[in-house]
Amino acid sequence: MNKPIFKNPEHQALFEKQGFIVLPFLNEAEVASLDLLFNDLHPNLNQSGFFSGSYSNDIQYKKNASQKIVEKFNRAYQETFINYTPFGGAFLYKVPGQNSELAAHQDWTIVDEQQNVALNCWIPLCDVTKENGALMILPGSHFDNFNVVRAPTLPFFFSGDDEMVVNELVPMEVKAGTAVILNQSVIHYSPPNNSTKVRKAITAGIKSEGAQMYFHYKVPDKNELEVFEMNDDFLISFTDFVNDIGKRPYLGKSIGFIPYKMPSLRGENLYIKLKEMKESAGFKMTPAVEVQNTIVETTSANKSTFRKIIEAIFN
Numbered sequence: 001m002n003k004p005i006f007k008n009p010e011h012q013a014l015f016e017k018q019g020f021i022v023l024p025f026l027n028e029a030e031v032a033s034l035d036l037l038f039n040d041l042h043p044n045l046n047q048s049g050f051f052s053g054s055y056s057n058d059i060q061y062k063k064n065a066s067q068k069i070v071e072k073f074n075r076a077y078q079e080t081f082i083n084y085t086p087f088g089g090a091f092l093y094k095v096p097g098q099n100s101e102l103a104a105h106q107d108w109t110i111v112d113e114q115q116n117v118a119l120n121c122w123i124p125l126c127d128v129t130k131e132n133g134a135l136m137i138l139p140g141s142h143f144d145n146f147n148v149v150r151a152p153t154l155p156f157f158f159s160g161d162d163e164m165v166v167n168e169l170v171p172m173e174v175k176a177g178t179a180v181i182l183n184q185s186v187i188h189y190s191p192p193n194n195s196t197k198v199r200k201a202i203t204a205g206i207k208s209e210g211a212q213m214y215f216h217y218k219v220p221d222k223n224e225l226e227v228f229e230m231n232d233d234f235l236i237s238f239t240d241f242v243n244d245i246g247k248r249p250y251l252g253k254s255i256g257f258i259p260y261k262m263p264s265l266r267g268e269n270l271y272i273k274l275k276e277m278k279e280s281a282g283f284k285m286t287p288a289v290e291v292q293n294t295i296v297e298t299t300s301a302n303k304s305t306f307r308k309i310i311e312a313i314f315n
């Protein structure tokens, strides 16, 4: 990364080491005012599941929410960051119930990560624990440690062994208003909301000042990506989000093609990579005994593979 994006050099160093950092962000009055805004903008909540404002097809709702979030975050942004450009925000909520889990993922590559950084400030509007759907992170899984392109038309490098990844995630159990600031490339996930109340949160993006935004589209049947230059508000500009993100984009400007094949790590290779990532961030792997408990729940075909990995590593 060229220029720092955190004002405090210690925050910058920790963010670079871990791929995320947890910081005080909104005060009580700001949380209360954003909670009211949430209620105003969402008079009728979905009955179940996880919802992100970005999924909505109502462009006016998305623009309005994004603009108001950026305005209300301005004080905290100015105190926390330097050399930055905000690129919008969205409300997120989890209705109580098993189907509100959000699968492990990395956010799309939206800047040239060799030169710049894009990060999300994830801020809950209530206290969060593993029980009500706290964000969970794989420390050290950011671009600096494993350089992969992310796009809705590409799998993740860990696809197929998601359970192993989920087993290694660290929960961010934080108070309302605290920010979990994560590099967009970090693996993250959130468990189902098993409480009785809706879990509300906000995600808002910051990138290196003036960085051009990009989007990648995998050319069908080829190991090739088409690269598009995008406007700063493209994440909230899809009119049919769920369908549009899987198609060649109608937004932005195509600037050419790059050869690309997503690396795929499975079994022992994935375990070694996750260990490398977590240890470089100063975290330890989940103890073997817990991993073995997880094995009990997996299919018998997987059991022997996982056992071999664990035995190879711990014996």
Ligand SMILES: O=C(O)CCC(=O)C(=O)O
Pocket (backbone or CB within 6 Å): 052, 092, 093, 094, 102, 107, 133, 134, 135, 188, 189, 190, 201, 203
């Ligand atoms: O709010 C959550 O539970 C997770 C949000 C998230 O992972 C995302 O927006 O990428």
